[in-house]
Amino acid sequence: MTDYHHYRCHVSRVVDGDTVDLVVDLGFRISIDVRVRLAGIDAPERYTEDGKKATARMNELASGITSVRTEKTGKYGRWLATLHDRDGRDINALLVEEGHARLWR
Numbered sequence: 001m002t003d004y005h006h007y008r009c010h011v012s013r014v015v016d017g018d019t020v021d022l023v024v025d026l027g028f029r030i031s032i033d034v035r036v037r038l039a040g041i042d043a044p045e046r047y048t049e050d051g052k053k054a055t056a057r058m059n060e061l062a063s064g065i066t067s068v069r070t071e072k073t074g075k076y077g078r079w080l081a082t083l084h085d086r087d088g089r090d091i092n093a094l095l096v097e098e099g100h101a102r103l104w105r
Contacts, residue, residue, distance in 0.1 A: 005070045011062035017043025017054025017100055019078070022068060038092045039071050039080035042104035054100040061091055 013021040018038040025031050043058075044051035064085040071080040083091040095101040 007068050007070070008066060009068045011065050014055060014058045014062050016046035017051060017058050017095065020058065020062065020065075020083070022081075024068060035078050036068065036070070036081035036083075037074050037076075037078045038095070038101070039082050040103060040105065041092050041096055041101040043095065043101040050100075054095065057095065057098065057100045061085065061094070065091060 008025040009022045011020050012023050012033065015021065015035065018041055019035065020038075021033060021035050023031050024034055043054040046052065046055050064087075065083050066086045067084045069082045069084070071082075074080050085091060092101075096103055
């Protein structure tokens with residue numbers, strides 16, 4: 001059984017199409033800065049043409065992101081996360097649907 005945690009957040013920086021820096025609200029006026037990798041997807045490397053498009057799309061979506069569901073730390077020590085916007089849309093799934101990322105397990 002996977003243990004998920006949900007938090008309010010906002011994006012402070014887009015690293016690339018599947019990695020962002022977040023300011024996560026832990027409650028009680030406590031927040032942390034954390035880098036997360038979007039769980040279950042893989043975007044092209046940011047220096048490629050497709051990677052530039054994926055990063056640009058993530059930049060467009062960033063201002064609407066309001067919550068994060070964390071899963072666990074990944075291979076490089078980053079938290080794996082699913083991002084949601086103010087309408088509740090799954091940003092990870094949206095990037096795949098739009099062709100900016102592929103499913104990755």
